[in-house]
Every structure is written in C-alpha cells, then in structure tokens.
Amino acid sequence: MSLIKLVNVTKRFGEITALDRINLSIEDGEYVCILGPTGAGKTTLLRIIAGLLDPDEGEVYIEGRPVNGVPPERRNAVYMFQEYALFPHMTVWENVSYGPVIKDWDRDRIDRVTSEILEMVRLAERKDAFPHELSGGMQQRVALARGIASGARILLLDEPLGALDARLRVDLRTQLRSLVKDQGLTAVHVTHDQEEALMIADRVVILREGRIEQVGTPHEIYSEPRSIFVTSFVGGANFVEGNVAEVGDSGSVVELRGGLRIQVSKRGRSIGEKVVVAVRREDVTVGTEKVTGSNNILGMVGSVLFIGGSIEYEVRLENGERISSRILLSDAPKTYRVGERVVVSFPPERCYVFPYPKAGLLKEIEAV
Numbered sequence: 001m002s003l004i005k006l007v008n009v010t011k012r013f014g015e016i017t018a019l020d021r022i023n024l025s026i027e028d029g030e031y032v033c034i035l036g037p038t039g040a041g042k043t044t045l046l047r048i049i050a051g052l053l054d055p056d057e058g059e060v061y062i063e064g065r066p067v068n069g070v071p072p073e074r075r076n077a078v079y080m081f082q083e084y085a086l087f088p089h090m091t092v093w094e095n096v097s098y099g100p101v102i103k104d105w106d107r108d109r110i111d112r113v114t115s116e117i118l119e120m121v122r123l124a125e126r127k128d129a130f131p132h133e134l135s136g137g138m139q140q141r142v143a144l145a146r147g148i149a150s151g152a153r154i155l156l157l158d159e160p161l162g163a164l165d166a167r168l169r170v171d172l173r174t175q176l177r178s179l180v181k182d183q184g185l186t187a188v189h190v191t192h193d194q195e196e197a198l199m200i201a202d203r204v205v206i207l208r209e210g211r212i213e214q215v216g217t218p219h220e221i222y223s224e225p226r227s228i229f230v231t232s233f234v235g236g237a238n239f240v241e242g243n244v245a246e247v248g249d250s251g252s253v254v255e256l257r258g259g260l261r262i263q264v265s266k267r268g269r270s271i272g273e274k275v276v277v278a279v280r281r282e283d284v285t286v287g288t289e290k291v292t293g294s295n296n297i298l299g300m301v302g303s304v305l306f307i308g309g310s311i312e313y314e315v316r317l318e319n320g321e322r323i324s325s326r327i328l329l330s331d332a333p334k335t336y337r338v339g340e341r342v343v344v345s346f347p348p349e350r351c352y353v354f355p356y357p358k359a360g361l362l363k364e365i366e367a368v
C-alpha cells in the first residue's frame with residue numbers, strides 16, 4: 001500500500017488549470033522530488049497533499065484512507081513553506097517544541113523529544129537563540145526540526161533550500177536526505193533545481209504546466225528522458241532538427257541541415273519523418289582524429305569556456321549548425337583554441353530521437 005496516493009487530481013484557479021489529472025503514488029520511506037519550472041503546479045500539489053487546498057476533482061489517499069475534506073492537522077503530514085516561517089519572537093527551543101506543546105504532551109516527553117531533535121540537527125547549543133541570531137542554514141534546520149517534532153511522518157518541503165546561498169544549499173542537501181532516512185520519514189521535496197533533485201531523490205517527478213511529464217529514478221530521468229522538455233530541463237543537450245533518411249536493424253540515419261547524415265541507434269521511426277536529435281554536451285568529444293563507431297563531423301571551434309573542472313567548446317559544424325561539447329579537464333589530452341579545425345564526435349547510442357514537436361522546437365526548450 002502506498003503511503004500517499006493521488007488519483008486524477010485536478011485543481012483550477014479560474015482560467016488556470018494548475019494541476020491536470022495527476023496520478024502519483026509515493027511509498028512509505030521514499031524521498032521524492034517534484035521538479036518543474038515556475039508555475040508548473042509544484043506548490044499546489046504539496047498544498048493538496050497537506051490538506052491546505054482541496055482538489056476540484058480526484059482523490060487523495062494517505063495510508064490508504066481517503067483524505068478529501070480531512071483537515072491538515074489530521075493527515076500525518078506537515079507542510080513547510082517556501083519561505084521557512086519560524087516564530088521570530090520564540091527561541092529555537094520554543095519553535096521546535098511548539099507542536100508537542102500544542103498537542104499537550106507531558107513536560108518530560110516534550111523535553112526529551114525536543115532535545116533529541118535539536119541534537120539531530122546539531123543545534124542543541126543554540127537552543128536559546130532567536131531566529132534572527134542564526135544563519136540561514138541554521139534557521140532552515142530549526143524549521144526542519146520543528147516539522148519533525150510535530151510527529152508527522154510525511155514532510156512536505158517546498159523549496160526548503162531555496163533561500164540559502166549556493167554553498168550551503170549543496171551542504172544541506174545530503175543532510176536533509178539523511179535526516180529523513182534516519183528518522184524513517186517520507187519526504188516530498190519541491191524544487192526547480194535539477195541538480196538538487198537528481199542528487200537527493202529516490203524518485204523524481206517532472207511537472208510541467210500541471211501535468212506529470214515523467215516519473216523515474218534520477219538515473220532513469222537523466223539517461224532515458226521521455227521528451228525534449230525533460231532532456232532540456234534535466235541535464236540539457238544539443239538539439240538538432242532532421243529527417244529520417246534510412247531505417248535499419250541497428251538504428252536509423254538522420255539527415256540534418258545541409259545533407260549532413262548521422263547515425264542514431266534508436267529504431268521505430270519511419271522514413272521521411274521530421275525529428276529532433278538530442279545529444280548531451282558530455283557525450284560529445286572534440287579532437288583532431290575521427291573516433292571509430294561514432295558520428296564524426298568536421299567543424300571549427302567557435303568558443304571555449306572553462307567551467308569548474310571542465311571545458312566547454314562550442315563548435316560550428318560544416319553545415320552551419322553549432323554543437324557544444326563538455327569535456328572533463330582530466331580527460332582532455334589537449335585543449336583547442338577558437339578558430340581551430342576539429343572533429344566533433346558522438347556515439348549513435350548516445351543520441352535521443354524525438355518526433356518534431358507540433359509547437360516547434362524552441363517552445364519545448366524555452367519552456368524551461
């Protein structure tokens with residue numbers, strides 16, 4: 001039995017359909033990230049699970065029980081706001097023990113639970129501080145501690161790391177996950193940061209314009225994206241348009257602009273079909289020799305960028321198309337300069353092929 005189950009959940013705000021027939025099951029103990037661009041319906045989805053909003057259609061089940069109409073405090077789920085809201089006039093200790101106090105637990109139990117949880121988030125020493133005396137990361141941990149102290153089994157986290165600086169965000173990701181796992185809780189974590197979702201989640205739900213575009217493990221989402229949108233939103237890629245020129249047993253040939261032909265190992269497309277081929281930057285290499293078994297295209301280096309531990313080249317191909325390549329510095333025997341003639345290579349099995357989108361390619365990529 002799933003811990004949380006949504007069946008055909010639809011929510012409208014006037015003309016806007018914020019959620020459109022969402023079906024989703026979340027297992028006990030799972031860490032699920034809801035990933036999508038702004039306005040995709042992420043917050044709406046969390047608020048519906050929390051009971052802060054009612055769906056217009058469809059049902060929500062928690063622990064197998066239909067919860068439509070059941071108030072938030074009786075759902076075993078705690079919603080943590082996009083801007084974590086601590087009580088500014090209360091100390092860390094008072095903030096965290098707030099839930100247990102409201103529930104009228106006895107003094108000993110309140111003290112024990114509160115100090116245990118403060119130890120866990122490593123804030124025991126700051127128990128008498130007020131929120132404004134703490135760093136952003138500490139405040140976030142207080143908010144989390146408060147959520148856990150409430151006794152809820154389900155944590156609904158709305159951009160829990162959103163307000164923090166980049167460094168802290170990365171540090172807290174793994175802590176957040178361990179905390180949830182150690183406590184045997186279930187988390188639904190909303191983010192628009194793909195890296196965060198891939199790193200932290202057991203499963204990622206990609207939401208776009210109120211619909212689920214794909215659900216899968218981080219590995220599945222990255223290596224088997226089901227649409228141009230997902231490919232672009234998670235990991236990013238080069239996208240080129242073409243027509244299927246040949247369909248064989250081991251793959252197809254796609255003809256790009258200017259008659260340039262490439263091999264792709266995907267089958268099942270029909271000859272003449274207009275398609276989009278996607279190749280991830282990290283699957284493209286740049287060199288001076290052809291690579292056996294790969295597509296090899298001549299080009300000229302248009303730009304070179306150093307990004308952390310890798311180099312990103314933009315190469316202008318002989319047909320005028322541009323392709324980006326990202327190579328780990330440690331894998332780069334030599335670097336190339338702007339204007340140098342190079343061979344761009346990528347293997348057929350690393351090419352994703354999608355039907356050409358009705359609304360045009362740009363719309364799919366720009367929606368990101």
Ligand SMILES: Nc1ncnc2c1ncn2[C@@H]1O[C@H](COP(=O)(O)OP(=O)(O)OP(=O)(O)O)[C@@H](O)[C@H]1O
Nearest residue numbers: 013016018036037038039040041042043044045192
């Ligand atoms: N109370 C409301 N009244 C009217 N429209 C709303 C309301 N809440 C949400 N919407 C609309 O529903 C859509 C989804 O909103 P939601 O807040 O769920 O998006 P989100 O994915 O959380 O976006 P963000 O990443 O910006 O937080 C948006 O178009 C938004 O304008």
Ligand SMILES: [Mg+2]
Nearest residue numbers: 042043044082
């Ligand atoms: Mg939101």
